[in-house]
Amino acid sequence: MNKNYYAILMAGGVGSRFWPVSTTDFPKQFHDMLGSGETLIQKTFSRLSQLIPTEHILILTNERYNDLVLEQLPMVKPEQVLLEPAMRNTAPCILYASLKIQKENPDAVMVVAPSDHWIEDEAAFSENLQQCFDFCQKENALMTLGIQPTFPNTGFGYIEFDKSDLNPIKKVNQFREKPNYETAKSFLEAGNFLWNGGIFIWSVQSITEAFAKFQPQMDALFQQGMESYNTPNEKSFIEAHYAKAENISIDYAVMEKAQNVYVLPATFDWNDLGTWGQLHEKLEKDEHNNGVINAKVVMENASNNIIRSDANKLIVVDGLHDYIIVDKEGVLLIYPKSKEQDIKRITAMANDL
Numbered sequence: 001m002n003k004n005y006y007a008i009l010m011a012g013g014v015g016s017r018f019w020p021v022s023t024t025d026f027p028k029q030f031h032d033m034l035g036s037g038e039t040l041i042q043k044t045f046s047r048l049s050q051l052i053p054t055e056h057i058l059i060l061t062n063e064r065y066n067d068l069v070l071e072q073l074p075m076v077k078p079e080q081v082l083l084e085p086a087m088r089n090t091a092p093c094i095l096y097a098s099l100k101i102q103k104e105n106p107d108a109v110m111v112v113a114p115s116d117h118w119i120e121d122e123a124a125f126s127e128n129l130q131q132c133f134d135f136c137q138k139e140n141a142l143m144t145l146g147i148q149p150t151f152p153n154t155g156f157g158y159i160e161f162d163k164s165d166l167n168p169i170k171k172v173n174q175f176r177e178k179p180n181y182e183t184a185k186s187f188l189e190a191g192n193f194l195w196n197g198g199i200f201i202w203s204v205q206s207i208t209e210a211f212a213k214f215q216p217q218m219d220a221l222f223q224q225g226m227e228s229y230n231t232p233n234e235k236s237f238i239e240a241h242y243a244k245a246e247n248i249s250i251d252y253a254v255m256e257k258a259q260n261v262y263v264l265p266a267t268f269d270w271n272d273l274g275t276w277g278q279l280h281e282k283l284e285k286d287e288h289n290n291g292v293i294n295a296k297v298v299m300e301n302a303s304n305n306i307i308r309s310d311a312n313k314l315i316v317v318d319g320l321h322d323y324i325i326v327d328k329e330g331v332l333l334i335y336p337k338s339k340e341q342d343i344k345r346i347t348a349m350a351n352d353l
Contacts, residue, residue, distance in 0.1 A: 006108045015027045016347050042073065092218060142200070293307070
């Protein structure tokens with residue numbers, strides 16, 4: 001294990017498109033979404049710890065999930081869990097964690113990774129991550145792992161790299177916003193566009209310099225806490241100052257402004273498990289393309305459904321095609337897959353009842 005390797009595991013999201021399984025009190029990263037025997041955060045932690053010392057993996061999450069993190073990751077010490085007292089998107093929490101790491105080890109290189117994505121080939125992931133770490137130890141680079149697009153997805157941002165760059169690690173031309181379908185098709189045809197999977201790699205020196213340059217106000221705010229980081233005074237400093245930070249993503253705050261941005265096209269299968277439909281893609285299916293999690297089912301004239309129950313319940317389905325069927329405690333969801341983007345809105349309505 002390299003003592004200079006660190007990770008920031010982002011575990012603060014709510015995952016509202018996976019209602020009724022994922023709720024504000026118990027979001028999707030803490031669930032075994034695919035029936036694999038491990039929750040998403042447990043899988044991600046285990047994957048990162050193949051390369052990174054366990055004690056160097058910091059978990060960034062909301063105060064309300066502290067107990068869940070410590071319960072699901074018993075090998076983690078309480079001081080490895082960084083609690084956001086206010087929701088402020090990804091830039092402030094990354095800066096906060098980076099300054100903590102810098103104070104402990106100025107030679108650190110780190111990966112920032114979401115806790116709720118699904119990666120099939122973990123050996124390929126470790127190999128890709130090692131390539132990025134090696135590059136960032138030598139170069140002043142802000143790196144991202146780009147995902148090879150498999151279809152014209154309109155739900156992801158894209159990374160455009162220099163077509164003429166024949167190196168395995170490519171110089172990034174620009175980040176592109178979520179496109180419409182026609183634009184997404186043209187990205188795929190062009191061949192030099194990757195999905196932005198939100199996995200970033202850099203040295204602590206490169207990222208703190210970038211924040212100082214592009215976000216001087218935020219940098220000044222968090223620099224005030226340098227004396228208190230990694231001491232008992234850290235908590236009170238963060239509680240007093242964190243909410244003053246701008247609510248902005250790392251993409252807008254730094255990555256879209258910097259010139260020293262590189263991408264490695266990933267060689268592993270990846271799924272951000274953003275919707276029930278994406279989860280359905282990763283499940284084993286029967287001959288009629290039905291995916292089932294934790295349920296016993298009897299199905300007739302039913303196809304392309306995803307069915308989930310928490311109680312090993314018998315579920316009988318006849319005449320349903322392309323539906324999401326989820327049974328969770330006091331909620332039964334029977335909803336067309338074609339309208340899954342509306343589940344967020346439905347959740348808000350259900351919460352008002």
